[in-house]
Amino acid sequence: MILCISEILTTGQLSRIRTTMDAGSFEDGRNTAGWHARLVKNNEQLQMAGKTANALRTEVEKALTGHPLFQMAARPAKMAPILFSRYRAGMTYGNHVDDPVMGRGPGRLRTDISFTLFLDDPDSYEGGELVTDTTAGEQSYKLPAGAAVVYPSSTLHRVEPVTLGQRRVAIGWIQSTIRDPAHREVLFDLDTARRQLFEREGKTTEFDLLTKSLANLQRFWAEI
Numbered sequence: 001m002i003l004c005i006s007e008i009l010t011t012g013q014l015s016r017i018r019t020t021m022d023a024g025s026f027e028d029g030r031n032t033a034g035w036h037a038r039l040v041k042n043n044e045q046l047q048m049a050g051k052t053a054n055a056l057r058t059e060v061e062k063a064l065t066g067h068p069l070f071q072m073a074a075r076p077a078k079m080a081p082i083l084f085s086r087y088r089a090g091m092t093y094g095n096h097v098d099d100p101v102m103g104r105g106p107g108r109l110r111t112d113i114s115f116t117l118f119l120d121d122p123d124s125y126e127g128g129e130l131v132t133d134t135t136a137g138e139q140s141y142k143l144p145a146g147a148a149v150v151y152p153s154s155t156l157h158r159v160e161p162v163t164l165g166q167r168r169v170a171i172g173w174i175q176s177t178i179r180d181p182a183h184r185e186v187l188f189d190l191d192t193a194r195r196q197l198f199e200r201e202g203k204t205t206e207f208d209l210l211t212k213s214l215a216n217l218q219r220f221w222a223e224i
Contacts, residue, residue: 040094
């Protein structure tokens with residue numbers, strides 16, 4: 001399941017994040033890429049040492065994890081530290097798949113879900129589309145500032161070359177309590193249906209049965 005979620009960050013948050021990034025120091029994005037991804041990765045990443053950068057990471061993580069749709073889609077158990085990337089004219093990231101395991105020690109996690117949170121208005125730069133390779137063919141994403149695309153980490157994907165302006169994004173990876181993406185989609189659909197039913201009719205017998213089924217399926221499939 002690939003899901004686009006709008007308005008995760010407010011206008012004020014976006015402005016503050018962009019200003020902080022512009023004042024920060026960047027490093028070669030290949031420093032955080034696997035050995036094969038380094039061959040096709042050409043971007044820059046914000047150096048994350050220091051209180052200011054950590055506060056930025058915390059703010060974005062809080063906005064993401066506090067969003068109901070994100071919770072329903074990801075059902076996170078662990079989240080890798082968020083990275084802030086910048087693509088200037090001529091920069092790109094060729095076809096690759098994200099590393100299946102990231103981190104070390106207690107912070108080590110299996111990457112079930114990846115996300116890209118767009119920080120710039122799409123009209124402010126040219127190119128830079130996120131392209132995923134799916135069974136339905138290639139899908140291209142260039143979302144409004146503050147919106148995110150969430151997709152299985154097993155997906156082959158790339159970032160098209162930026163030809164004008166700059167593309168700034170926050171990216172990250174999640175280990176879900178529900179490992180199987182098909183199971184996550186079933187839970188997402190059930191949760192969506194019961195919430196819509198509640199909005200229309202309140203707490204009915206049908207709502208309770210859907211809630212029971214949703215909870216029990218999570219018990220069957222959850223990995224804690």
